[in-house]
Amino acid sequence: MVGARVLVLDAQGQNALAVIRTLGRKGLSVTAGGNKRYLPGMLSKYADSSYVHPDPAADQSAFVEDLTQHLEENNYAAVFCVTDLMTAILSKHKEQLEATGTRIGVEDWETYLLPNDKGRLFELVEDIDVPAPETTAPESLDEIATIDADRSHTVVIKPRRTTYIDADGKSHTNRIAGTNYIGPEEDLFERYSEIIDSNVALQEQLPLVQEYIDGLETVCTVGLADGDGLVAVFQHEKYRVYPPSGGVGSVRKGIHEPKMREYADRIVNALGWVGPVHVEFMRTPANEFYLLEVNGRYWGSTALTVNSGVDIPWLHYQQLVDPEASIRRPDGYRTDVKQRKLFYQDILWLRENLSQGNYWAIAPFITSFATTREETLDPSDPLPALGIIPRSIDVVRSMRSGGSVY
Template identity: 30%
Template sequence: MSVPRVLILDGLWNKTLAAVRALGLRGFHVAVGEWTRFATALFSNYCSKRLIYPSPKERPAKFLDWLEGELKKNHYDVLMPMEFTTQTLVTSQIERLSKYCRIPFAGVDLALRLHNKAFLMRYAREKGFDIPKTYIIDDLNQLEALTAELPYPVVIKPQMSSGARGIKYVNRKEDFVKLYERVHKQYEFPIVQEFIPDGGDAMGVCLLLNNDSDVRASFVYKRLREYPVRGGPSTLRASIKRDDVRYIAESLLRYFKWTGVAHVEFRVDPRDGTPKLLEINPRFWGSLQLAINAGVDFPYLLYKLAMDGDIDPVNDYKTGVMCRWIIPGDIMHFITNPNRFHMKPGFFDTKIKDDLLSLKDPLPVIGRLSSVITLLYDKEMQDIFLRR
C-alpha cells in the first residue's frame, strides 16, 4: 500500500506545524512549503520535503505557476493551504489545480463572504442570532452623527482581517472619528461594535463539514489568555463541551452549505450570560494543536474526507485539556498583564502542553526564533508579526 502524500502550504504558522506533526506521526509523506526558509514547520522532523515558493501575497501569479508545476511534477493526494490568503488564492484556481490532487476546501466566493464581518453581522441580525450591537458604515459622512449615539467603549474592526490586526478600542467619543479614519485608511469601512465587558468566556467552535454540509467533526474550546490582553489571538486555551454555541455554529455553516474546516468565535456577555457571535474564520485556526491533543485530528479527518468522500462523525473528545502558544504569545501576555503573578493557571505551570515545544520534535523552535530575525529586513514578515 502506497504512503499517503500531502502538500501543506504556509509553513510559518504553529497550526501548520500541528498539521505536519499529526500527519507525520501517522506515517504520511508531508511536503511543506513557505515563501521564506525561516519557517517553523520546515524545521520539523515530520517534514519529508521542504519547499520555498514565491510569496502568495506579493507575487500571486508566480506562486500559482510554481504550485501547478510542483503538483504536476510530484504526485500528492491532497493539498492543504493553511492561511486564508493562500487558501482563497488556491480555490480561485480550483479548475486549474484540482486535476492534480484533491483540494477539500469551500469555494472562494463563499469563503470571502463568510470572512466579511459586515456581511455576517447583517445576516446574523436579520436571522435573530445574538451579536454585539453593531454599526455598519458605508459613508464617512455618517461618522459625526454616529459619534453621539455610540455606547462607549466601542471596538473598531476591519471587515476582513484576522487576529488583532486593525482593531482599535475607543473609550471616549472625542477619539472616535480620528481612530475610525485611521483604520479606514488601511481597511476600508471597518465595522463598529459595542465592547463586551470582561467576565464572560471567549470560545471557539471548530468544525469539519462534508460535501453535503453535514457536520463530521466538532470541537469547542475556551480562551483562557489572549495577546493583546484586551483581545487578540489566544495564547492559552482549554477544551470544553458547550452545546449551545456548537449548535449555533453548525446551523450557520449548514445554512451557507459550507464544506471543509471552519472556526466560529463567540464571547459570552456577562451582563446577560448570552454568547454573542463575533466572526467566522473559514479556514484552519491557530489553536489546532489543542483539538488534536484532545482527540479530534482535523488534518487527518480532512484528508480522509477528501480521499474517501465521507467519514463517520467525530464529536467525542477529552475536556479540560490545555495547550498554549508560549513563543511569543503567552510570554507577551505575561509581560503586559498587570495581574501576571495571579493568573490561573500560572505562567510557570510546566504541565501545560505547548503548540511549539516538543522533546520529540525540538527543531521548530529554531525555525520560530530565526523567523524573528527577518523582522529586521523583510517587509512581509513585519506585516505578519508587527500588526498582529
Template identity: 20%
Template sequence: MKNSKEKETFSVLIPDGESWLSYSVQSCLAQIPGVEVIVLSNNTLDPMRFSRHTRQFYSYDQNVDDGQAKLAAIYDTLKRTKVDVVLPIDTQTMRLLSEHKASVQALTAIAPIPDVEAIDIASNKWLLAKWLQEHQLPCPATLLYRADKKFEQALQTLSFPVLLKPTQQVGDVGIGGRGIHIFDHPAALIEFCKDNATVEYVVQPFINGYDIDCSVLCQDGKIEAYTIQKGFMGGRGRFDPPAGIDLLHDDQTYDVINALVAKMNWTGIAHFDLRYDEQDQQVKVIEINARFWGSLLGSLCAGVNFPYVACLAGLGRAIPKTSFRPLRYVNGGAAAKIRYQQCIGKKPAGVYFDHSALDFMMKDPWPKVVSYCFKAYSKAVSKLNGGTRGASLYESKNKI
C-alpha cells in the same frame, strides 16, 4: 495521482508553508503513522524546511502578493511529487484553490474548502454582519464607518463603549485582535477614523460577557467534527487570543454554529469567534476564520485531529466518528512560565494545564529554533539600520 483509497498511507501537500499555522497543522499530521508531508513555501529558508516531519520541501519566488505565482508553484509541485491530497492552511490559499478547484482536482484531491462566495463573506466583517442579520442568526449590532452625518447619527444609537475593527485582514492587521480599538465616546472614534482613512472599519458595541469559540470541519453544511473552547488565561494584549483554553461542551454554542453552517452550506475548515452576552443570555457570532486556528493543537489533544480528518474527507474516505473530551490547554509561552513558577515554588493558585504546545515543540524543536534565530537577526539588522525594519522576509513569514 496515486490511488489513495486502496492504501493505508497517503501524502499531503501543504501549499502555504509560510503560514504561521503550518507548524501546528504538520504536528497534527505527524501523529498519524504513514502520512508523508510535503511543504511548499514562498520562503526558501522557511523554518518548516527544518522540521523532522517534512518529507520534502519546495520553495518559489514571490516578490509581491501574487496568487498566480503561488498557483503556478502548486501546479509544478503537484506534477513533480504526485501527492495524494492538497491541504491549504490559510484563508488566502483556500480562496485561491477554491477559485481554481477544477484544474487542481485534475491533478490530485483537495481537502474540503469553502466556495469563493462563502470565503469572501466570512473574511469581511461587514459582509458577515449583514449576512447574519439577513439569516436571523445572533450577532452584535454592526455599523460600517462612513465619513458622513448619517453614520454619526447611527453611532448615537449604539451603547458605549464600542469596538472599532478592520473589516478585513491587511497584513498582520486583523489577525489575533490586532487593529481593534475600544472607544468610550463617539467624538474620539470619529477623530481616529478620520486620521486612519485608508482602513475600512466596522463598529460594534462592547458585549459584557465572555468569549467562546467553535472549530469545525463541515461538508455541504453538515458538521463532521468540532471542538468548543473558552479562554481561562488572557493573552499579552487586551484583544489577543487567550494563552490558555478550556476545551468544553456548550449546547447553545453548538446549536448556533450548526444552524449557521447549514444556512451557509459551509464546506471545509473554519474557526468561529463568538461571545456570550450576559445581558441577553445569548451566544453571538463575532467572526468567522476560514482557516486553521492558533489553538489547533489543543483540539488535537482533546481528541480531534482536524488536518487528518480533512485529508480523509478530501480523499473520499469515510470520516471516523469523532468526539472531544474536556481538558485544559496552554500555549508554549504560558506553559514555560507556569513550569518556571512551579520550579521556584511560586505556583499560582488554581493555575494548571493538561497539555501544552511545549509537548510538540520538544519533539520537533528545529523550526522553532530557526524562527527565533531569524527574528534575532531581523532585530539586529533593524538596530544597525537606525530602527528601520530589516530582514522583513524573516519577520513576517516565520511565526510559529
C-alpha cells in the same frame, strides 16, 4: 489512502506544524511548503520533503504559477494551508489549481467570501436566530455622522475583511487596534476618517461600525463542516491571555458549551460551508454567546484540537479524497488538556506581568512546563524548535531593550 502524498503550506505556522505532525503520524507522505527554507514544519520528522515557493505576499501571480507547476510535476492527493492570506489565494485560484488533479483544501471563492466579508456574514445571521452585535455597513462617510448622533454606546470600527487582495493582486492585512474602539463620548466621524485615511484598502471597502459587546471572554467552536453543519466539533477557551487585558490565548483548554455549539451549527449550515471552520463568540456574564467572527480555515490552536481527541486534519483529508464518504463523528473530546504557546505568547505574557510588578506570574509560567503541552516543543519531534530560534532571539532582544514584539 495511507501512503498518499500531501502538501501542507504555511510551514512557518504552529498550526501548520500540527497538521504536518498528525497527517504524518497517520502514514501520509507530507511535503512542507513555505517561502523560505528551514521553517519549523519543514524540520519536522513527519515532513518527508520541502517545497520553497515565491512569497505570495510579494508576488501573488508568481506564487500561483509556481504552485501550479509544482502540482503538475508532483502527485499530491491534497493541499492544506492555515493562514488567511494563503486560504484566500488558494480559494481564488482553486479551479486552476485543481485542474492539476490535486484536491485543494479550501472552499470555493464565492462561498469563501461569505464569512470573510463580515458585512455579508452579519447580514446572514440576522435570519438564523444567533445573537450578534448590532452592525452597520456604511456606504459613505456621510452615514457616519448619522450613526454617531444616534448612538449612546461604545462601537468598534471593524474592517470587512482581515485579508484583502486588491485588483493588482496585492494583499492587505487589516487588524483591529485600540484606536478602533470608540467610546460614547468620542467623535466617531473623526476617528473613522483617520482610520480609513491611513489604509488605502479600507477606502475601497469601508469598514463596519459594530456594537461593542462587553463580555467575560472570547470562546470558540471549531470543527469540520460538510455543507449541512458540523460533523466534528471542538470548543475551547483561553486559560491565559497575552496581552493580559485581552488578546491571543497563550494557554488554552477544551470546554463544552451546548448553546454555543447550536449557534455554530446554525451558522455553518446557513453558509453551506464545507471544510475546517473557526467560529468565535463573546461569552457574556449571563452565559449568552454573541457571534464575533467566522474564519474559514485552520485555527491557531489546531494542536489542542488534535491532542484533545478531535483530529480535524485527518478527517479533512478523508473528506477531500472522498467527498461522498460519510465522516465518522468523534465520540467526544477531552477538556483536561492544556496547550501552551510558549513561543511567543506565553513568554510575552510573563514579560508583561513582570514589567507591571506581578511577580506571582513566575509560578504558573514555570508550572506549565509540567502541566501543559507545548505547540512546538515535542521530545519525539524536536527539530521544529530550531526553526523558531531566529524569532526567539528577536523576542529576547526586545525584552532586554523594553521594546514591543507583539
